[in-house]
Amino acid sequence: xxxxxxxxxxxxxxxxxxxxxxxxxxxxxxxxxxxxxxxxxxxxxxxxxxxxxxxxxxxxxxxxxxxxxxxxxxxxxxxxxxxxxxxxxxxxxxxxxxxxxxxxxxxxxxxxxxxxxxxxxxxxxxxxxxxxxxxxxxxxxxxxxxxxxxxxxxxxxxxxxxxxxxxxxxxxxx
Numbered sequence: 791x792x793x794x795x796x797x798x799x800x801x802x803x804x805x806x807x808x809x810x811x812x813x814x815x816x817x818x819x820x821x822x823x824x825x826x827x828x829x830x831x832x833x834x835x836x837x838x839x840x841x842x843x844x845x846x847x848x849x850x851x852x853x854x855x856x857x858x859x860x861x862x863x864x865x866x867x868x869x870x871x872x873x874x875x876x877x878x879x880x881x882x883x884x885x886x887x888x889x890x891x892x893x894x895x896x897x898x899x900x901x902x903x904x905x906x907x908x909x910x911x912x913x914x915x916x917x918x919x920x921x922x923x924x925x926x927x928x929x930x931x932x933x934x935x936x937x938x939x940x941x942x943x944x945x946x947x948x949x950x951x952x953x954x955x956x957x958x959x960x961x962x963x964x
Contacts, residue, residue, distance in 0.1 A: 835858060
């Protein structure tokens with residue numbers, strides 16, 4: 791038996807053994823549907839999102855709604871309120887005090903509440919940091935900063951989406 795054939799056989803047998811271990815431990819995908827129970831994806835789509843009206847707040851709201859699959863026609867069972875603070879940190883400062891690189895940090899607290907009762911059922915925090923270069927052109931700096939704001943909003947929205955999915959997964963009966 792050649793070395794290549796032997797290695798393939800080992801890989802196949804290792805895959806079979808690992809799949810047996812995963813099925814024995816009760817592993818299930820986070821977004822799996824569960825028969826008659828509501829799936830995590832369906833629950834996430836029933837969340838309405840509220841955020842501040844500034845540029846970053848709007849970008850965060852839109853990114854999170856997109857990830858949740860929420861829209862205006864959906865009957866909302868839950869609401870999420872986002873409270874965000876954006877800070878700028880100078881990273882690379884030259885001797886003449888010119889800043890050539892900046893970090894944007896978005897700190898967000900969010901509250902998940904039952905839409906019917908208004909009771910807060912989950913609270914968490916999410917943070918994101920992105921960097922961008924500053925150059926001699928002011929227009930280029932404005933565009934780079936706006937792009938960084940979009941990127942940090944998407945980063946935080948992804949984290950919030952994951953935390954909400956895990957929250958709903960833990961609430962489901964086994």
